[in-house]
Amino acid sequence: MSRVDWLSKQGTPLQGNVTVPGDKSVSHRALMFGALADGVTHIRGFLEGEDTRATATILGQLGVRFETPAPGERVVHGVGLHGLRASTTPLDCGNAGTGMRLLAGLLAGQAFDSTLIGDESLSKRPMRRVTDPLASMGATIDTNDGLPPLRIRGGAPLRGISYTLPVASAQVKSALLLAGLYAEGTTDVVEPHPTRDYTERMLSAFGWPIEFSPGKARLEGGHSLRATDVDVPADFSSAAFFIVAACIVPGSALRLRSVGLNPRRTGLLAALELMGADIGVENERESGGEPVGDLIVRYAPLHGVALPLDIVPDMIDEFPVLFVAAAAATGMTTIRGAAELRVKESDRIASMANGLKACGVNIQELPDGAMIVGGRIGGGSIDSHGDHRIAMAFAVAGLVADAPIAIGDCANVATSFPGFMELANGVGFALSQAD
Numbered sequence: 001m002s003r004v005d006w007l008s009k010q011g012t013p014l015q016g017n018v019t020v021p022g023d024k025s026v027s028h029r030a031l032m033f034g035a036l037a038d039g040v041t042h043i044r045g046f047l048e049g050e051d052t053r054a055t056a057t058i059l060g061q062l063g064v065r066f067e068t069p070a071p072g073e074r075v076v077h078g079v080g081l082h083g084l085r086a087s088t089t090p091l092d093c094g095n096a097g098t099g100m101r102l103l104a105g106l107l108a109g110q111a112f113d114s115t116l117i118g119d120e121s122l123s124k125r126p127m128r129r130v131t132d133p134l135a136s137m138g139a140t141i142d143t144n145d146g147l148p149p150l151r152i153r154g155g156a157p158l159r160g161i162s163y164t165l166p167v168a169s170a171q172v173k174s175a176l177l178l179a180g181l182y183a184e185g186t187t188d189v190v191e192p193h194p195t196r197d198y199t200e201r202m203l204s205a206f207g208w209p210i211e212f213s214p215g216k217a218r219l220e221g222g223h224s225l226r227a228t229d230v231d232v233p234a235d236f237s238s239a240a241f242f243i244v245a246a247c248i249v250p251g252s253a254l255r256l257r258s259v260g261l262n263p264r265r266t267g268l269l270a271a272l273e274l275m276g277a278d279i280g281v282e283n284e285r286e287s288g289g290e291p292v293g294d295l296i297v298r299y300a301p302l303h304g305v306a307l308p309l310d311i312v313p314d315m316i317d318e319f320p321v322l323f324v325a326a327a328a329a330t331g332m333t334t335i336r337g338a339a340e341l342r343v344k345e346s347d348r349i350a351s352m353a354n355g356l357k358a359c360g361v362n363i364q365e366l367p368d369g370a371m372i373v374g375g376r377i378g379g380g381s382i383d384s385h386g387d388h389r390i391a392m393a394f395a396v397a398g399l400v401a402d403a404p405i406a407i408g409d410c411a412n413v414a415t416s417f418p419g420f421m422e423l424a425n426g427v428g429f430a431l432s433q434a435d
């Protein structure tokens with residue numbers, strides 16, 4: 001992939017309406033459940049990102065037929081729970097941890113062998129968190145010392161297990177539930193903190209009996225999935241960049257339309273409100289079984305906080321941009337309990353700490369977070385390490401920095417947020433491709 005660098009400068013106050021692309025978590029799952037269902041599933045609001053397209057390509061290699069009536073729509077011709085067939089070539093998840101971990105669970109239940117591969121970043125991400133519990137269900141998965149590629153042997157009978165996750169992770173929970181569809185008996189998953197429950201909600205919508213409550217899920221193997229249409233809400237994690245931007249640029253007033261407001265995703269709103277933000281919700285409604293609403297964000301001076309630990313699992317992907325909010329706020333913000341950030345597309349604690357330091361911010365890295373003394377962000381040159389969320393977080397920082405911020409290696413923004421630059425510049429960012 002050719003290297004893409006950006007330059008972010010102060011723009012104008014953020015004004016207008018924004019609709020960000022569809023939710024990544026929901027889009028991956030809608031493809032997978034649509035593929036395994038009996039019948040035809042129509043997905044609307046599908047994220048046309050590289051991560052979710054990689055999942056569609058993989059399911060295509062496994063014999064599933066898709067139609068794309070329009071961008072952001074997919075018609076999935078389900079093959080039924082046992083209708084997938086072997087691919088002769090490896091299955092490339094690209095940059096997507098969600099794709100690889102969920103597919104590991106799904107493929108462990110098949111009668112054939114598969115190999116899951118990923119890009120350079122994904123090839124460094126830990127997979128034992130899924131392969132260990134899948135092995136106790138009876139699966140055989142070879143890894144490269146706990147890292148991708150994953151070589152999944154098919155044909156082994158799976159049995160349900162009761163498993164308490166050592167780390168709160170919706171990806172691990174979902175991998176086990178997907179394998180549980182193929183297992184004999186009950187699969188029972190308990191989380192140390194509740195995580196996003198899209199898999200549980202969607203299984204239920206596709207007609208699979210499942211019991212779930214925050215932090216717990218239980219299902220039995222041996223049922224079937226019935227196709228159903230899926231309306232994908234706008235991705236809260238993509239909206240997060242615009243939310244923080246409008247909070248920190250004086251004079252801003254922005255409406256973010258139809259954003260998914262699943263309570264396991266909206267910790268950033270609670271964090272920003274503690275910091276003094278002015279954010280309202282209008283048009284709250286249910287869409288496709290998920291709460292959605294318009295967010296009205298107005299500029300308000302932010303102050304530092306000690307982030308309550310219980311908010312952390314509800315805002316995991318929003319931390320890079322929260323670091324920027326903290327750097328723009330007055331006083332100190334302390335973030336703890338977020339060690340998981342070190343095993344995302346990059347080590348997000350180090351990427352943000354190094355980048356903010358390069359922009360003159362006083363930030364101390366902690367093993368599980370950081371202490372950030374806010375007030376002033378300077379210009380500088382930072383490396384996003386090919387991590388989409390780091391690149392977009394520094395695009396937001398540039399809006400309030402004293403001088404332009406040059407951001408290296410931004411191509412992966414297309415994994416989760418195609419069209420970010422155009423949408424951002426349409427409401428007041430001053431973001432350009434660097435020469």
Ligand SMILES: O=C(O)C1=C[C@@H](OP(=O)(O)O)[C@@H](O)[C@H](O)C1
Binds near residue numbers: 026
């Ligand atoms: O299940 C999902 O769709 C996701 C779960 C989270 O990962 P973890 O399960 O590792 O916390 C999140 O960071 C990721 O972007 C999407």
Ligand SMILES: C=C(OP(=O)(O)O)C(=O)O
Binds near residue numbers: 095098344345389416
């Ligand atoms: C961590 C992320 O995604 P994934 O784990 O799917 O790569 C993310 O989108 O921030």
